[in-house]
Amino acid sequence: MSSAISPLAPDHFPALPPIGGVTLRTARARYKEWDRADLTFVTLEEGTSVAGVTTQSKCPSPEVEWCRKALVLGRARALVVNAGNSNAFTGNRGREAVEAIAARVAGRLGCEPSDVFVASTGVIGVPLPVDKAEAGLDAAFTADPCGWEDAAATIMTTDTFPKAAVTSAVVDGKTVTLAGIIKGSGMIAPDMATMLGFIFTDAAATPEFLADALRDANGRSFSCITVDSDTSTSDTVLAFATGKAGNAPLEDAESDGADAFRAALADLCLQLAHLVVRDGEGATKFISIAVEGADSDSSAHRVALSIANSPLVKTAIAGEDANWGRVVMAVGKAGEPAERDKLSIRFGATQVAKNGLAVDGYDEAPVAAHLKGSEIEIGVDLGIGEGRATVWTCDLTHGYISINADYRS
Amino acid sequence: MSSAISPLAPDHFPALPPIGGVTLRTARARYKEWDRADLTFVTLEEGTSVAGVTTQSKCPSPEVEWCRKALVLGRARALVVNAGNSNAFTGNRGREAVEAIAARVAGRLGCEPSDVFVASTGVIGVPLPVDKAEAGLDAAFTADPCGWEDAAATIMTTDTFPKAAVTSAVVDGKTVTLAGIIKGSGMIAPDMATMLGFIFTDAAATPEFLADALRDANGRSFSCITVDSDTSTSDTVLAFATGKAGNAPLEDAESDGADAFRAALADLCLQLAHLVVRDGEGATKFISIAVEGADSDSSAHRVALSIANSPLVKTAIAGEDANWGRVVMAVGKAGEPAERDKLSIRFGATQVAKNGLAVDGYDEAPVAAHLKGSEIEIGVDLGIGEGRATVWTCDLTHGYISINADYRS
Incomplete structure (x- = not known):
């Protein structure tokens, strides 16, 4: 069993008062x-x-x-x-x-x-x-x-x-x-x-x-x-x-x-x-995925989960790889209303793609710097409505495989 | 880039004749x-x-x-x-x-x-x-x-x-x-x-x-x-x-x-x-998942895909771990008609669970032997209808993570 504490753990257990009853x-x-x-x-x-x-x-x-x-x-x-x-x-x-x-x-x-x-x-x-x-x-x-x-x-x-x-x-x-x-x-x-x-x-x-x-x-x-x-x-x-x-x-x-x-x-x-x-298995990055401009809030939620559950997106984040094409893929596969040519994506504060293609003069440096941190933000604007949702996930690393495969029950 | 040939590759390229035109x-x-x-x-x-x-x-x-x-x-x-x-x-x-x-x-x-x-x-x-x-x-x-x-x-x-x-x-x-x-x-x-x-x-x-x-x-x-x-x-x-x-x-x-x-x-x-x-990324096992007894063929297909896409099922197979509880989990999360107490599961030719619980006197040895091979079969009988479907997938290994995360674009 792995007993190493997650690198994303808080510094200390919080101070909780007794609760009457x-x-x-x-x-x-x-x-x-x-x-x-x-x-x-x-x-x-x-x-x-x-x-x-x-x-x-x-x-x-x-x-x-x-x-x-x-x-x-x-x-x-x-x-x-x-x-x-x-x-x-x-x-x-x-x-x-x-x-x-x-x-x-x-x-x-x-x-x-x-x-x-x-x-x-x-x-x-x-x-x-x-x-x-x-x-x-x-x-x-x-x-x-x-x-x-x-x-x-x-x-x-x-x-x-x-x-x-x-x-x-x-x-x-x-x-x-x-x-x-x-x-x-x-x-x-x-x-x-x-x-x-x-x-x-x-x-x-x-x-x-x-x-x-x-x-x-x-x-x-x-x-x-x-x-x-x-x-x-x-x-x-x-x-x-x-x-x-x-x-x-x-x-x-x-x-x-x-x-x-x-x-x-x-x-x-x-x-x-x-x-x-x-404390996600093998996690090294805490990832927030915010989707806006969707057909509805529930549609935004499903698109956000499609991104959050994509092994290719999660491994890209683990590898600190600004591979925003995988976010496009995950939006495309979600089965929710979306129009490729209205889709925009940001990593951290940096817009990487807008209206269906990479932004003009896209500079990967600030995105690479953001991905080196442990708190990652991905923003997606579907550009077709008012629906919005945020989900949270972690990256997919060798730690996940070790915990779940390098072991015989 | 990894250039090792998949261990699941056929021995040789097949003999294909020319096709007229x-x-x-x-x-x-x-x-x-x-x-x-x-x-x-x-x-x-x-x-x-x-x-x-x-x-x-x-x-x-x-x-x-x-x-x-x-x-x-x-x-x-x-x-x-x-x-x-x-x-x-x-x-x-x-x-x-x-x-x-x-x-x-x-x-x-x-x-x-x-x-x-x-x-x-x-x-x-x-x-x-x-x-x-x-x-x-x-x-x-x-x-x-x-x-x-x-x-x-x-x-x-x-x-x-x-x-x-x-x-x-x-x-x-x-x-x-x-x-x-x-x-x-x-x-x-x-x-x-x-x-x-x-x-x-x-x-x-x-x-x-x-x-x-x-x-x-x-x-x-x-x-x-x-x-x-x-x-x-x-x-x-x-x-x-x-x-x-x-x-x-x-x-x-x-x-x-x-x-x-x-x-x-x-x-x-x-x-x-x-x-x-x-040739799946990092694959070491070829996995067939056959679902029967479902409400419909399409429902069986979705249950089979839920199992085939479960990281926990795929890592268990990679670890040659007879962890059939993860198959239960994947059936349960599929969102398709299912009744826990009618569910049966086999690994290879061995029935491991029947009607909602482990079979009496379950012997893991033949299952463990089956999992050591590279061709794995999982059979699920939902016990509620006539729908059936088979899907094919591979295991989830360190190779997948290496290919997709240990790399910077």
Whole structure:
């Protein structure tokens, strides 16, 4: 296993305050042959609202199915995250493992099993061992509470650094805090890509308000990142609102502080999403791709993803090669409305092509200088409409191949 | 530039007979700083029908646009192929270069410019230099005719071996021969992926019949291969029928030998398509992906492509890793109708997962042995319908990264 920290990692783990109503604990369930905490157990005080978004995969894990059902009720008392085994594609035995975990926690806390949210990440196709999960939970029940960094590290699998972010907003005269942890995209074979994100706030909010705000934030953050175009069976983002800040509950767009809370949640999600890209497998460049002038925002999004997922674009950036022809190719293959002779492209601040051909007297020097950095910007103007979107990705390097191919399970 | 021949290359160039009515020549236009033939000039006797399929890219090269217009007329007298410059995304200057080439050949042969087909492959964004093209053509006009291997080598850019195939059919009591050459997928930055294929037959066929047969063959061959999911701006396959075999022209499904000819053309296209995969960048494994039990054939095709384009599946094969969970992932992300608990997967002849989970007593040994070979088969049964499709791809290795990233243009 590669243990080198991504060169795109932040300097340090951010300072996250405690969130009222949230208690973090970890334990060693030993889902793999390792000596590290791999079970995260979060308790949430009564009255906590929950909302979530999950993978669109047609082969979701039983955890994802469990969360989808429980989300309908909108209440949460606990979260259990298992690292080292995704429990996906395991049939009835996988479902039974999730039910056993929820039942054990519910028994301990005196709540409904549907108040317990479960997520797992790791290898596909191996049923989560119930005995290890139960022993891990029993250890977690009596463990001392821990801090955010320990929790963020415990949900990691092949990530190279723990990831968290924090924002705040003033709601109904109270300052509410939103904190989140996330894992993902530091995959090593045979583990599967899984992105799990958990957001906690002391704001009071109805499940409906929280769900709507999360859906909106997700559309502009997690849905706008890609490392390798491979969608996980287990992707899950859950947001918990404990209400301990004491604000009048956020209910709808008219609620005091609704806009501020939504903006803070969107900002938090974007920070967390960027951290996943910064830990993309083998990544050496953080790439922003902004598309404008498209037929619609959704069309711009699909064009941007076509560029972000192109192996030829990603390898060109890895090679610091100003090969803008590959961006033309990726726009052309996207299948979205586009007119070659209206297409313009920039790298960093430098226009390289305009209206269907290279700009007159194109000077590659500033583009080459931009590409030597680790923060890369590609701008595309399709020139046919008002649609716009931005997505974020990383480059494709030998590191990606080493992580995923130079290994036998 | 890497010059090692792909480990998946055939042992030798196939024996292709001359095709009546087709004369091959090559010349040095020196589109790049190299000392090799890079202009292929094919003359076709009067009465030759032509059909073609071209890229779906929204940013096609002017050559593609020229061919599309000329194909409407269905007649051909010459083909010019330039290697080293794709002439794509070059605005009016690119269009003028194509027109100049067609005009010069038409003047020489005494035909219409629309009887002259032009294709180019290489770097994007640099107008094809007209002076070099014209000097190359003048040299080609007086060059001695050459054989298939020289022609197949001259259309190469970063391919590692020349590619050709031959088939035959009995039509109207005459044996007709179909020969094809193709280039593609041995890309080295900064060149673009381009697949160019040229098929020649001495059969007599109307342009309409030829177009219909080619469309059908294309759907089961070139449209079923992928190296890296990146669609070129210049992909073109042209089929020329000179009529020199003397058969009564193939006109429709009732024509004598129509089925035999269509089958031979489909076989030829599949052989050529497989050769492109065998020269895929960095390829060490040739991978067949067969999907059955899908909602429809087109749905099966999309699921198969989702697997074939998954970097995680391709790197697992490169690593000879029996990581079938990644196939589950790729099925799940395809967005096509699928039910996790009806999904079955095999590697080679070994069933690894059935009805949503690993088979009882799964033994990895035969799968590991299969993966050590260079011809890999993945079978997926979605279990929900009658749709089926097969696609072909190669693995994703350090070679791909080296070719596309370890290079500055």
